Amino acid sequence: MRGIVDSLRLLMGGEPRKQSRAEFSAEAQELHAFKGQPEQRKERIAKIRAELAEPTFSFTHRSFKWRKWRWASIILINMLFVVSFHYDVQLVEGALTASRFVGFHMADLNSALQVTLAHKNLVINLVIGTLTVAILWWLVGGRSFCSWACPYHLVSEWAEMLHIWLAGKGWIKDHPLDRRMRSVLYVIFALLALVSGYTVFESISPVGILSRALIYGAGVAMTWVGVLLFIEVFLVRRFWCRYVCPIGMTYGFVGSVSPVVVEYTLPECLHEGECRKVCLVPHVLEMTKKNRAEDVALTLGADCTRCGMCIEACPTGALNFKLRGTGGLI
Amino acid sequence: MARKLTPKQQKERRTLVFSALMGAGVVGSGLMAYLPMHLKWEAYLRPPGALNEKDLLGSCIKCGQCVQVCPVEAIKLSDGEGGFGIGVPYIDARAQACDFSCDATQCVLACPTGALSHKIDKKEQVNMGLARLSRPDACLARLGQGFKGQARGADFEGLHRYEKIDRWNPIKIADHPYDLPLCDLCVRECPIKGAISMQPLTTDQDKDDPRRTPVVHDKCVGCGMCEMICPLETTAIVIDQTREGPKV
Numbered sequence: 001m002r003g004i005v006d007s008l009r010l011l012m013g014g015e016p017r018k019q020s021r022a023e024f025s026a027e028a029q030e031l032h033a034f035k036g037q038p039e040q041r042k043e044r045i046a047k048i049r050a051e052l053a054e055p056t057f058s059f060t061h062r063s064f065k066w067r068k069w070r071w072a073s074i075i076l077i078n079m080l081f082v083v084s085f086h087y088d089v090q091l092v093e094g095a096l097t098a099s100r101f102v103g104f105h106m107a108d109l110n111s112a113l114q115v116t117l118a119h120k121n122l123v124i125n126l127v128i129g130t131l132t133v134a135i136l137w138w139l140v141g142g143r144s145f146c147s148w149a150c151p152y153h154l155v156s157e158w159a160e161m162l163h164i165w166l167a168g169k170g171w172i173k174d175h176p177l178d179r180r181m182r183s184v185l186y187v188i189f190a191l192l193a194l195v196s197g198y199t200v201f202e203s204i205s206p207v208g209i210l211s212r213a214l215i216y217g218a219g220v221a222m223t224w225v226g227v228l229l230f231i232e233v234f235l236v237r238r239f240w241c242r243y244v245c246p247i248g249m250t251y252g253f254v255g256s257v258s259p260v261v262v263e264y265t266l267p268e269c270l271h272e273g274e275c276r277k278v279c280l281v282p283h284v285l286e287m288t289k290k291n292r293a294e295d296v297a298l299t300l301g302a303d304c305t306r307c308g309m310c311i312e313a314c315p316t317g318a319l320n321f322k323l324r325g326t327g328g329l330i
Numbered sequence: 331m332a333r334k335l336t337p338k339q340q341k342e343r344r345t346l347v348f349s350a351l352m353g354a355g356v357v358g359s360g361l362m363a364y365l366p367m368h369l370k371w372e373a374y375l376r377p378p379g380a381l382n383e384k385d386l387l388g389s390c391i392k393c394g395q396c397v398q399v400c401p402v403e404a405i406k407l408s409d410g411e412g413g414f415g416i417g418v419p420y421i422d423a424r425a426q427a428c429d430f431s432c433d434a435t436q437c438v439l440a441c442p443t444g445a446l447s448h449k450i451d452k453k454e455q456v457n458m459g460l461a462r463l464s465r466p467d468a469c470l471a472r473l474g475q476g477f478k479g480q481a482r483g484a485d486f487e488g489l490h491r492y493e494k495i496d497r498w499n500p501i502k503i504a505d506h507p508y509d510l511p512l513c514d515l516c517v518r519e520c521p522i523k524g525a526i527s528m529q530p531l532t533t534d535q536d537k538d539d540p541r542r543t544p545v546v547h548d549k550c551v552g553c554g555m556c557e558m559i560c561p562l563e564t565t566a567i568v569i570d571q572t573r574e575g576p577k578v
Contacts, residue, residue, distance in 0.1 A: 059402070059568035075433065077478060093395050093399070093440070094394060094395040094398070094442075095392070095393045095394055095417075097391050097392050097393045098391040098395070098442045098443070099393060099395070100395065100440075100442075102504075105361075105393065105442055107442060108391075109393050111392070111393075112391065115388070115389055115390070115391050115443055119385060119388040119389035119443075120387070120390035121389065121395055121444070123389075123442070123443050123444045125442045125443070125444075126391070126442055126443050127441060175345075176345065177345065177347060177348060177349040177352060178345055178346055178349035178398070180349075181350075181352070181353045181420060182348045184353060185353055185356060185357065188357055191358070192357075192360070192361075193388075196414075197385075197387075197388045198364075198388055199387070199388060199390075199392075199413035199414065200360045200361065200363065200414060201360060202414075202417065203360055203410075203413065203414055203416045204356065204359050204360045204363070204390055207391055208416075209417075210414070212392065212394060212407060212417050216394055216397060216406075216407050217411060219409030219411075220409050220410035220411060221405035221409050221410035221416055224359065224410070224522040236352070239352070243349070243352070244353075244356055272514060290528045317375050
């Protein structure tokens with residue numbers, strides 16, 4: 001239970017909590033103590049040196065086993081909409097905000113929320129579509145919507161690559177923001193919909209804008225997507241996905257008790273911090289710091305997008321996808 | 331007395347201020363979408379069944395399922411210039427009107443949120459607007475003139491379903507030339523019975539005087555077919571957005 005509360009607090013922008021030693025499991029305490037021995041420390045440093053010498057360690061030579069599936073997934077999902085409309089296949093009609101998948105209603109959770117708050121009316125089709133989508137994304141991890149379906153996530157990833165490259169050259173630097181901002185904006189946009197009766201957020205949602213642009217053709221609203229990408233390249237790394245997007249937060253709540261999680265195992269970890277460097281939401285990887293894991297195996301919190309980048313980045317295989325509730329069978 | 335801040339506190343404060351600025355920027359950008367509506371840059375003709383403008387914008391989920399089912403592809407989605415109505419469907423009647431080719435109101439059936447009211451099941455219940463003779467002096471019927479040829483020229487892409495030619499499939503208006511002694515296209519192609527009719531200009535008009543004027547009646551639903559078919563360079567008849575919601 002405490003795990004869930006912490007995970008939601010983190011999702012809403014809270015700082016990772018530093019647990020007292022008393023909260024650590026006996027096994028974890030033992031392992032931390034063991035890792036702290038002088039000879040073990042030396043061994044760890046030697047191992048990290050060896051890693052650094054490996055050619056696969058560099059970012060350009062890394063295996064992107066999850067990324068290629070993820071990008072394929074984003075492209076496939078979005079192209080299904082496009083192909084469906086242009087060739088009149090009637091497989092997925094609509095856009096990411098709401099659609100019919102072979103006749104079944106689907107509604108994006110945040111769009112449905114905005115519309116319901118603005119119009120103050122519960123429509124049965126929308127309730128059905130929202131529940132279907134909620135169950136679907138709960139099953140596969142909640143914020144997995146972000147990294148496996150959202151078209152903005154993909155272009156934002158490309159912007160991030162450019163950002164990292166420019167930052168590496170020393171030409172720009174990242175200006176991190178306060179993560180509580182997303183919660184504040186979430187409430188503001190919900191209130192704006194409720195009070196004004198308009199779905200104010202939809203007019204700046206790059207997800208809706210991009211999805212519609214792909215399907216129905218681009219217009220002036222795409223300049224807003226351009227502005228966001230500009231900010232992400234030159235000013236704030238992953239500005240929208242990290243600090244703003246209420247859609248991601250909504251799916252985060254859905255995924256807080258999802259069966260699909262990324263699991264961290266303390267024994268394998270050398271605490272290099274490679275995972276936190278690549279992560280969109282590094283606060284969920286706080287336990288990978290030295291002496292922080294309160295147990296030998298821990299799952300990442302609700303804000304984790306299940307993108308698998310940390311899994312790819314980890315040189316020792318301490319992070320892996322896990323299906324909860326199967327007793328370790330899968 | 332000003333308290334001296336440690337460098338860490340200074341950095342935190344800078345982050346907080348910068349976050350507040352960026353956050354305000356995001357909210358401000360969202361609110362800027364009110365501008366096009368306040369200035370009324372566009373007065374959109376909305377698809378059949380659309381609730382009144384305010385409710386439509388709030389209830390539409392901006393998915394375009396209505397766009398996808400329309401057999402004549404009359405429905406478009408407004409973009410950034412639509413303000414809070416970004417992604418909300420509209421019809422540019424002059425380019426492609428809704429001619430109820432679908433018989434029922436397919437767009438209404440496709441709408442997942444009831445922004446196009448599900449109370450509607452007949453085209454007669456639709457209330458998109460009201461036709462108005464905007465340029466009476468140019469109207470061919472009022473001048474007593476006929477019309478021969480393609481109503482909107484050879485290049486016009488607009489579609490219309492001519493029941494006598496093909497009951498099920500709309501064809502290009504350009505593929506259906508006319509030869510009319512007196513132009514009555516707006517009346518002839520109107521899909522709603524009794525919505526518009528040709529009347530003499532005055533009650534005491536001479537019997538041999540061919541001049542007539544189109545008169546719009548209460549039954550007009552504002553589908554825009556007359557606006558699309560008007561063969562003049564600039565249409566003589568337009569749709570006014572008088573809609574307050576469907577007629578049910």
